[in-house]
Amino acid sequence: MITVAEALAAVLELGAPLEQEFVPLGEADGRVLASDVAATRNQPPFSASAMDGYAVASTDVSEGDRFKVIGEAAAGHRFTGAVSVGEAVRIFTGAPLPEGATRVIIQEDVLRQGSTITLRGNLDEGLHIRPAGGDFAVGDIIAAPRRLGPSDVALLASMNIAQVPVRRQPVVAIVATGDELVQAGEVPRDDQIIASNSLGLAAMFRRAGAISRVLPIAKDTPTSLKMALSLAEGADLLVTIGGASVGDHDIVADVAETLGLERQFYKVAMRPGKPLMAGRIGKMAMIGLPGNPVSSMVCGEIFVRPLLDRFLGLPASARRRTSMPLSKPLPANAGREHYMRAVGANGAVAAFDRQDSALLTVLSQANALIVRPPNDPARNVGDMVEVITL
Numbered sequence: 001m002i003t004v005a006e007a008l009a010a011v012l013e014l015g016a017p018l019e020q021e022f023v024p025l026g027e028a029d030g031r032v033l034a035s036d037v038a039a040t041r042n043q044p045p046f047s048a049s050a051m052d053g054y055a056v057a058s059t060d061v062s063e064g065d066r067f068k069v070i071g072e073a074a075a076g077h078r079f080t081g082a083v084s085v086g087e088a089v090r091i092f093t094g095a096p097l098p099e100g101a102t103r104v105i106i107q108e109d110v111l112r113q114g115s116t117i118t119l120r121g122n123l124d125e126g127l128h129i130r131p132a133g134g135d136f137a138v139g140d141i142i143a144a145p146r147r148l149g150p151s152d153v154a155l156l157a158s159m160n161i162a163q164v165p166v167r168r169q170p171v172v173a174i175v176a177t178g179d180e181l182v183q184a185g186e187v188p189r190d191d192q193i194i195a196s197n198s199l200g201l202a203a204m205f206r207r208a209g210a211i212s213r214v215l216p217i218a219k220d221t222p223t224s225l226k227m228a229l230s231l232a233e234g235a236d237l238l239v240t241i242g243g244a245s246v247g248d249h250d251i252v253a254d255v256a257e258t259l260g261l262e263r264q265f266y267k268v269a270m271r272p273g274k275p276l277m278a279g280r281i282g283k284m285a286m287i288g289l290p291g292n293p294v295s296s297m298v299c300g301e302i303f304v305r306p307l308l309d310r311f312l313g314l315p316a317s318a319r320r321r322t323s324m325p326l327s328k329p330l331p332a333n334a335g336r337e338h339y340m341r342a343v344g345a346n347g348a349v350a351a352f353d354r355q356d357s358a359l360l361t362v363l364s365q366a367n368a369l370i371v372r373p374p375n376d377p378a379r380n381v382g383d384m385v386e387v388i389t390l
């Protein structure tokens with residue numbers, strides 16, 4: 001058995017950053033920026049008023065000063081003349097500052113009578129001017145790679161970048177295997193269960209930026225499995241679930257080999273997830289996940305998500321770990337790296353007592369995994385442990 005770190009290094013070799021494509025800005029949320037983009041305009045493109053009020057040509061003003069109102073500037077409607085000492089231009093938030101203006105007096109500080117304004121006492125001291133290019137200027141860059149979120153979409157829009165260069169999304173084909181499985185919504189026989197992992201993993205991979213294609217469930221026969229696997233053609237990554245262990249019906253590796261699988265490794269010193277397998281069929285990467293529901297989800301977090309980052313051109317490495325104190329003792333660990341479902345709260349973390357890899361209820365209550373090194377001794381409350389946030 002190889003270590004988790006060795007297995008992850010091998011898995012990451014199965015992928016490389018995918019091609020760049022352009023998408024309309026409205027579809028860029030969640031995508032990964034593939035090349036730096038540069039602003040081709042300044043924002044704001046002119047000095048602008050930050051408030052509703054009066055633009056004047058003097059910064060040094062005091063109570064009782066009077067100004068003659070000579071015109072108006074609104075957002076989208078520039079005042080074309082200039083303002084001189086003793087004059088004011090009625091101005092609104094976002095309007096270009098008239099030539100000569102150096103300060104905006106907010107309207108609350110002004111008494112207006114006809115076309116004359118008089119300043120009140122306790123004047124607000126701000127100039128209320130947004131300088132041209134104060135947000136960004138021509139040539140300012142949004143650096144790739146970067147997973148784009150709503151604020152990036154707003155910034156790109158402000159830069160008028162309507163077509164965004166992003167990485168193509170990796171296509172992941174997911175094949176669940178086993179005679180005992182039926183799709184959610186179907187009626188199982190009394191010796192059957194619902195295929196849960198395929199939908200759980202599809203959701204996980206989608207959130208990570210992939211396109212998940214859940215293929216029909218394969219029966220435990222070479223013919224059925226070959227048929228299901230052949231439907232994966234064209235995907236960047238094939239993920240199988242189950243049939244990975246040593247039982248008579250665990251045929252995934254054998255069947256994949258008849259399709260040309262070059263296997264990189266089989267079996268990792270981790271719990272859950274021991275019977276993990278990885279390799280390549282032609283150009284397609286393949287990861288064979290163990291069937292136990294929690295094993296497949298944990299291996300999805302630990303191996304598949306970093307591989308998806310790699311396809312997306314993001315820095316691909318082991319999931320980030322933080323140190324946290326235990327709020328409940330832990331028994332000694334055996335010889336495999338153990339990923340324990342846990343809850344982190346108020347700065348401390350506690351593992352669930354039940355860690356059987358069939359228990360999805362426990363996984364769904366967990367918000368973290370405690371990572372125990374092989375042969376870690378028993379730990380007490382307050383001892384620091386490594387934690388991956390889910």
Ligand SMILES: Nc1nc2c(c(=O)[nH]1)N[C@H]1C(S)=C(S)[C@@H](COP(=O)(O)OP(=O)(O)OC[C@H]3O[C@@H](n4cnc5c(N)ncnc54)[C@H](O)[C@@H]3O)O[C@H]1N2
Nearest residue numbers: 176195196197198241242243244245250274290291292295
């Ligand atoms: N003699 C041994 N038996 C087992 C070993 C071993 O080393 N020696 N390893 C155990 C470990 S650890 C794991 S993990 C499992 C993994 O086995 P497989 O990958 O072959 O998985 P299956 O046998 O097909 O299924 C295991 C379990 O999970 C259920 N399952 C499978 N697929 C799904 C799915 N898509 N959705 C929901 N549930 C699924 C399946 O019904 C079984 O209950 O092997 C141990 N055995």
Ligand code: MOO
Nearest residue numbers: 272273274295357
């Ligand atoms: O390695 Mo298995 O995944 O412990 O349940």
